[in-house]
Amino acid sequence: MDFKSTGPVLIPTLGSAGFSTSENGSFASSTSDRLSSLPVGYPAHMGQELAWTGNQFGDHELHFVYHLTEKDLIEISSAKDHFLSLELDGDQVNQENFPLPTLGPELDKLSNDIHNGTGLCVVRGINPDNYSVEDLTIVWLGIQAYIADQRGCQDHRGNMLVHIVADNSSKIKLGHHRHSTSAISFHNEEAGDVVAWLTRSTAAAGGKCIVASAYTIYNILAAHRPDIIRTLAKSDWPFALPQFQCRPLMFYHESRLILNFGRTPLLGNAVHPRPQHLPKLNDRQREALDVVEAIAQAVQLEIKTQAGDMHFINNLAVLHRREGFVDGESAQQKRHLVRMRLRSTRLGWDIPDALKQEWDNAFDTDTYQTWHLEPMPGDVFPLRKYTN
Numbered sequence: 001m002d003f004k005s006t007g008p009v010l011i012p013t014l015g016s017a018g019f020s021t022s023e024n025g026s027f028a029s030s031t032s033d034r035l036s037s038l039p040v041g042y043p044a045h046m047g048q049e050l051a052w053t054g055n056q057f058g059d060h061e062l063h064f065v066y067h068l069t070e071k072d073l074i075e076i077s078s079a080k081d082h083f084l085s086l087e088l089d090g091d092q093v094n095q096e097n098f099p100l101p102t103l104g105p106e107l108d109k110l111s112n113d114i115h116n117g118t119g120l121c122v123v124r125g126i127n128p129d130n131y132s133v134e135d136l137t138i139v140w141l142g143i144q145a146y147i148a149d150q151r152g153c154q155d156h157r158g159n160m161l162v163h164i165v166a167d168n169s170s171k172i173k174l175g176h177h178r179h180s181t182s183a184i185s186f187h188n189e190e191a192g193d194v195v196a197w198l199t200r201s202t203a204a205a206g207g208k209c210i211v212a213s214a215y216t217i218y219n220i221l222a223a224h225r226p227d228i229i230r231t232l233a234k235s236d237w238p239f240a241l242p243q244f245q246c247r248p249l250m251f252y253h254e255s256r257l258i259l260n261f262g263r264t265p266l267l268g269n270a271v272h273p274r275p276q277h278l279p280k281l282n283d284r285q286r287e288a289l290d291v292v293e294a295i296a297q298a299v300q301l302e303i304k305t306q307a308g309d310m311h312f313i314n315n316l317a318v319l320h321r322r323e324g325f326v327d328g329e330s331a332q333q334k335r336h337l338v339r340m341r342l343r344s345t346r347l348g349w350d351i352p353d354a355l356k357q358e359w360d361n362a363f364d365t366d367t368y369q370t371w372h373l374e375p376m377p378g379d380v381f382p383l384r385k386y387t388n
Helices: 013-017 070-085 103-116 133-144 214-224 226-233 283-298 353-363
Strands: 003-005 065-067 120-124 150-152 162-165 194-201 209-213 237-240 244-247 250-253 256-259 301-303 310-314 318-322 336-343
Touching: 065 103, 070 103, 070 133, 103 120, 103 310, 133 194, 133 310, 133 336, 150 353, 209 214, 209 283, 214 226, 214 256, 214 283, 214 318, 226 250, 226 283, 310 318, 336 353
Parallel strands: 065 120
Antiparallel strands: 003 301, 120 310, 150 336, 162 336, 194 310, 194 336, 209 301, 209 318, 237 244, 250 256
């Protein structure tokens, strides 16, 4: 089975998230009645398809895992050869010069499901061993062009591809999400409607992708701890990302719930402690981070990744994290993901004002773009201290 859930979804798992029960079994909160209501305009329940739990998926329901057929693979190979015949730069791949007449409409359905359905999909069936690195990257860009047409840079140097590989060459790299082998907590990327990654190879053990619906988390909080929603929606969260700013973690914007969540830019970590001159989180905020993390783990969905998998996740409505992993000796047993940030001109969500600067930085068409097909030294691709 490709996907599996872990643990019970609500009771008693959520007891560890700070929920207490009264004698009649209802959830109790220590907050006053004045603070227990939802923020103005926030709904009591989000009923969209985006509100799912990991244990509701069975093998027969994995409609968001698209298994490429032999016909699809032939069509992809033909599209790749057509693009190469045009002698264009690789970053110019689009739907017009990478034609997928049969597969394209199927990818369009997946794109709609990412933006308006379950919020995630996996395209499975590419064998990386059948392609050079250059050709595999063109195939990756060609398929994603049907999911979202805009690609965002991921730092101030215009790097478009982030290579997520283990690297213990320094304490800084070992402690950074990008190069650590440890499990990491739930988060969203700082920018991008869709976070996408190509799995070039998998670890010898571990390394599963784990996701959780922000809409489900919201519904649980709205029913049992609306005070946490009030905390998440306040604009007093002191981010160090990469410059100091205060903004909410949660938004209800244009009738959509948006979560932009991460612990490191708010708490720091062992390698990059939070600067002493910045405001510290209060107890209410620390509790909110812990409760969201605990609920996310209670309702999470695990994805056992295969080499060649292409993951696409709604970065506004789905949290993700990584299981810890152990690499093997061979290149095929060393985990290597290539991450990109995407946005669809047609289906992209409207972005709240508090997040627009990050989106503008990523998707400004005038930004110089750099494409490294292999992992680069830190001075070429500097590590951002306080990533989500």
